[in-house]
Amino acid sequence: MAVDNDGIAVVTLQRPPVNSLNLDLLQAMNNTFDDVAKNKSKGMILTSASPTVFSAGLDIMEMYKPDPKRLETFWVTLQDMWLKLFGASFPTAAAINGHAPAGGCLIATSCEYRVMLSGKFTIGLNETALGIVPPTWIQDSLRHTIPTRQAEIALTTGKMFTVDEALKWRTNRGAEGAARLGPPVLEGPQMPPRSPDQILNKTLKMCLSPKMALDTGIIKLNALNEYLVTERTTIVDNAITFGIKKCNDMDINIQKRGRRKVGLIDETAADKAEAIEKCKKFIKRFDKIPSLARGMTKQIFRQEVLQKLLTNRQADTKQFLDLVNQPKIQQSLELYLAMLKQKSQK
Numbered sequence: 001m002a003v004d005n006d007g008i009a010v011v012t013l014q015r016p017p018v019n020s021l022n023l024d025l026l027q028a029m030n031n032t033f034d035d036v037a038k039n040k041s042k043g044m045i046l047t048s049a050s051p052t053v054f055s056a057g058l059d060i061m062e063m064y065k066p067d068p069k070r071l072e073t074f075w076v077t078l079q080d081m082w083l084k085l086f087g088a089s090f091p092t093a094a095a096i097n098g099h100a101p102a103g104g105c106l107i108a109t110s111c112e113y114r115v116m117l118s119g120k121f122t123i124g125l126n127e128t129a130l131g132i133v134p135p136t137w138i139q140d141s142l143r144h145t146i147p148t149r150q151a152e153i154a155l156t157t158g159k160m161f162t163v164d165e166a167l168k169w170r171t172n173r174g175a176e177g178a179a180r181l182g183p184p185v186l187e188g189p190q191m192p193p194r195s196p197d198q199i200l201n202k203t204l205k206m207c208l209s210p211k212m213a214l215d216t217g218i219i220k221l222n223a224l225n226e227y228l229v230t231e232r233t234t235i236v237d238n239a240i241t242f243g244i245k246k247c248n249d250m251d252i253n254i255q256k257r258g259r260r261k262v263g264l265i266d267e268t269a270a271d272k273a274e275a276i277e278k279c280k281k282f283i284k285r286f287d288k289i290p291s292l293a294r295g296m297t298k299q300i301f302r303q304e305v306l307q308k309l310l311t312n313r314q315a316d317t318k319q320f321l322d323l324v325n326q327p328k329i330q331q332s333l334e335l336y337l338a339m340l341k342q343k344s345q346k
C-alpha cells in the first residue's frame with residue numbers, strides 16, 4: 001500500500017503470475033483494508049502489479065483436493081474480504097489494469113467506481129460457465145453495479161465482457177428510448193395534455209357537488225393519473241434532460257444522444273497511471289462531503305446486501321464446502337486446471 005500526498009491509498013495486488021486469490025493473499029488484503037480504515041485515508045484504489053491481469057479470481061488450487069480445515073478458513077476469509085471491501089465506509093475504486101474474471105470481477109464490483117484499461121482484456125462472473133453457482137452475495141455485487149435484468153443474463157450465461165462491452169452494455173432510454181416507450185396508453189379518445197392548474201380547476205369544479213365531494217380523493221388521483229399518462233413522454237424527456245444536466249454539473253460522464261451509462265465499468269484509460277488518476281478524481285469528488293455522513297449513507301445503501309451474508313454466513317460456508325467436495329466438481333476443477341496449464345504452455 002502507498003498513500004499519496006492527497007491521503008489516497010493505492011493498494012497493489014502482487015501475487016505473480018495472475019494474482020489468484022489464495023488464503024495468504026486474502027488475509028493480506030483484509031489486513032490492508034483494516035489499515036486503510038485505521039489510517040483514515042481519504043479513499044482506496046485497488047490495482048495490480050501485473051501488466052495483464054487484475055486478478056484471475058479464486059486460486060483454484062485452494063479448492064482442488066483441499067485440506068478441509070484450510071478450505072473452510074479460505075472461504076470465511078473470502079467472505080471477510082468482501083464484507084470489508086463492499087462495506088468499507090471510505091471511498092473505493094478499482095484501476096483494473098488487466099483481466100478480471102470471477103473473483104477478480106467480484107473485487108472490482110465491490111468497489112464504488114471502476115476504470116479499466118482499454119485492450120484485449122475481459123471482466124465478468126464466469127462461474128456458471130464453469131458449472132459453479134455463484135453465491136447470493138457474489139451475485140448481489142453485480143446486481144449492485146448493473147441493472148438487475150442485465151445482471152441476471154450476465155450471471156446465467158457466465159458472460160465475460162470485453163472492455164468495450166463492459167463500458168457500453170447499458171439500457172437505452174434517453175430521448176430516443178423515451179420515444180420508444182410508445183404513445184401514452186389511454187382508454188377512449190386521446191385527451192389533449194392539460195397543465196396541473198387546469199386539472200386542479202377541473203377537480204375543484206367537480207368537488208362543488210356534494211356527492212362528488214365524497215369522491216374528492218379518487219377524483220384528484222384520477223386527474224393526476226390522467227395528467228401523468230398523457231404527459232408521460234414529456235415527463236420522461238424532462239427527467240432525462242435534468243439528469244444529464246446534473247451529471248454534467250457533477251462531471252459524471254454521460255453520452256447525450258439518448259444513451260445512459262449503466263456499465264459494468266465507469267471509464268476506460270490508456271494506461272495504469274491514467275486509470276489511477278481517474279480513480280483519484282472520483283475519490284476527490286467527496287472532498288467537500290462530510291466523511292461520516294458519506295460513509296454512513298453508503299453503508300445504509302449497501303446494508304441489506306451485507307446483512308444477508310452476515311445472517312447466513314454459516315449456511316453459505318456449508319453450501320460452499322458441500323459443493324467443492326462433490327466428486328463432480330473436483331473432476332471439473334481438475335480438467336479446468338489441466339486446460340489452463342495446457343494453454344499457458346502454448
Ligand SMILES: CCCC/C=C\CC(=O)SCCNC(=O)CCNC(=O)[C@H](O)C(C)(C)COP(=O)(O)OP(=O)(O)OC[C@H]1O[C@@H](n2cnc3c(N)ncnc32)[C@H](O)[C@@H]1OP(=O)(O)O
Binds near residue numbers: 018138
Ligand atoms: C461457490 C463457489 C463460488 C466461486 C466464486 C468464484 C470462483 C472463482 O473465482 S474460480 C476462478 C475462476 N478464474 C478463472 O476462470 C480464470 C482462469 N484464468 C485465466 O483465464 C487466465 O489465467 C487469465 C486470463 C486470468 C490470465 O491469462 P494469462 O496471462 O495468459 O495467464 P495463464 O493462463 O498462462 O496463467 C498463468 C498461470 O496461472 C495459472 N492460473 C490462472 N488462473 C488461475 C486460477 N484462478 N487459479 C490457479 N491458477 C491459475 C495457470 O494455470 C498458469 O499456471 P502455470 O501453467 O503453472 O504457469
